Amino acid sequence: MTSTAPIGVGRRPTLGTAKSAEIFTRIITHGPVSRLDIGRLTGLSQAKVTKTVSPLIEGGYVTVGEHAEHSFPGRPVRPLSVVPRSMIAVGVKVNAEEIFAVTVNLANEVLGSTRRRLKNHDPETTIAAIATSVTSLIEQLGDDAAHLSGVGVSVSGDIDTSTGTVRDSPLLNWTHVPLGTELAERLRLPITVENDVRALAKSEHWFGVGKDASSFAIVTIGAGIGCGIYVNGDVVVGSHGVAGEIGHLPLASSDAVCVCGRRGCVEAVASSNAILDSVRRGRGEPELTLADAIRLAHEGDPTAVDAFEDAGTAIGAALAATVNLFGPEVVxxxxxxxxxxxxxERRFREEFLAHAFGAAANCRLVVRRHTFTDWARGAAVAALREAIAVSAGSPVD
Incomplete structure (x- = not known):
């Protein structure tokens, strides 16, 4: 496989320990923040915080506020903030028909984006398209490319993040694809391959609802049904690299065949394709589009209404099972x-309340639309987290 010309990786902070990475992460996610507050959050002494932060300031990753946030007699307290462009990552979301790619800095700002259609989604075609998109975005960075820390790629399915291998992606019909290795050979950059919903959860932990939550879940509804879980200080990966696959809980009718080949999965009745297939079969109109199915449901067509209500029933039951298992603060x-x-929504909430046990029903539910740019941004955040983890020599919370 032919590689592109080397692109050069920007500097990474020298952290050395997981606690140093924790302090840096606190500044990224909660800045501007004072040393005093960092000490309270991490349990470290002021001397230790100062010792850890000094190299980050000298390296240009953290800056000190020009004006005191508040002060004690003779001792101004100046807030610490991250320097957004000191670390930049490219994030790529792979779908069956197209890929989305963005460049993101430490402030979660999108600096550039691109969208590329795929003629087909076989590994060779997809890898070539990813490499082209990444190269284009890096060229757009200009001098800021010197701060590039890596590339994150998010894919639906069973992902071995440690090796960058897509072990099984029913959506793409991929098995045992060494995506990370192939991209690293082409781009000569650090590559992070992550499950798409787990990448979203990592982004949500840093910059979204999970920033101040002790535990949360993010449930995604679309071409697939996924769930990312944050609990006990980290996004759950699972001993075998699989966790949060609520789309494959056997809560639907055994007549429903899932894209994974099994029967009765939530995804077999609740994904966009499953809903569309149900409406097509029920009406005997194989040419219907998803937009047609949505229109028919809004018009009260019984077949379309039933398809969406079946989806709501399955998703509500799956969410209740998730909440019962680990009791998140928010979903x-x-x-x-x-x-x-x-x-x-009505059937979803009815089913959730019917099966959520006791106080678990008090879990706060937040509905939010995610665009494919958000999915790609999640992949970029996963790459930034990995870069910091490597700099620290251990995982980052």
Whole structure:
């Protein structure tokens, strides 16, 4: 496989320990923040905080506020903030028909984006398209490319993040694809390959609802049904690299066949494609589009209404099972499918309340639309987190 010319990786902070990475992460996610507050959050002494932060300031990753946030007699307290462009990552979301790619800095700002259609989604074609998109975005960075820390790629399915291998992606029909290795050979850059919903959860932990939550879940509804879980200080990966796959809980009818080949999965009745297939079969109109199915449901067509209500029933039961298992503080319901949330909200909430045990029903539910740019941004955040983890020599919370 032919590689592109080397692109050069920007500097990474020298952290050395997980606690140093924790302090840097606190500044990224909660800045501007004082040394005093960092000490309270991390349990470290002021001397230790100062010792850890000094190299970050000298290296240009952290800056000190020009004006005191508040002060004690003779001792002004100046807030610490991250320097946004000191670390930049490219994030790529892979879908069956197209890929989305963005460049993101430490302030979660999108600096550039691109969208590329795929003639087909076989590994070779997809890898070539990813490499082209990444190279184009890096060229757009100009001098800021010197601060590039890596590339994150998010894919639906069972992902071995440690090796960058897509072990099984039913959506793409991929098995055992060494995506990270192939891209690293082409781009000569650090590559982070992550499950798409887990990448979203990592982004939500740093910059979204999870920033101040002790635990949360993000449930995505669209071409697939996924769930990312944050609990006990980290996003759950699972001993075997699989966790949060609520789309494959056997809560639907055994007559429903899932894209994974199993029967009765939530995804087999609740994904966008499953809903569309149900409406097509029920009406005997194989040419219907998803937009047609949505229109018919809004018009009260019984077949379309039933399809969306079946989806709501399955998703509500799956969410109740998730909440019963680990009791999150908040659940974000996101993805392109939430645009049609009104079509199944009643059944969804009924099923959730019917099966949520006791106080688990008090879990706060937040509905939010996610665009494919948000998915790609999640992949970029996963790459930034990995860069900091490597600099610290251990995982980052």
């Amino acid at each position: 974000v319901i996101a993805g392109e499918g939430v645009m049609d949330y009104d079509l199944y």
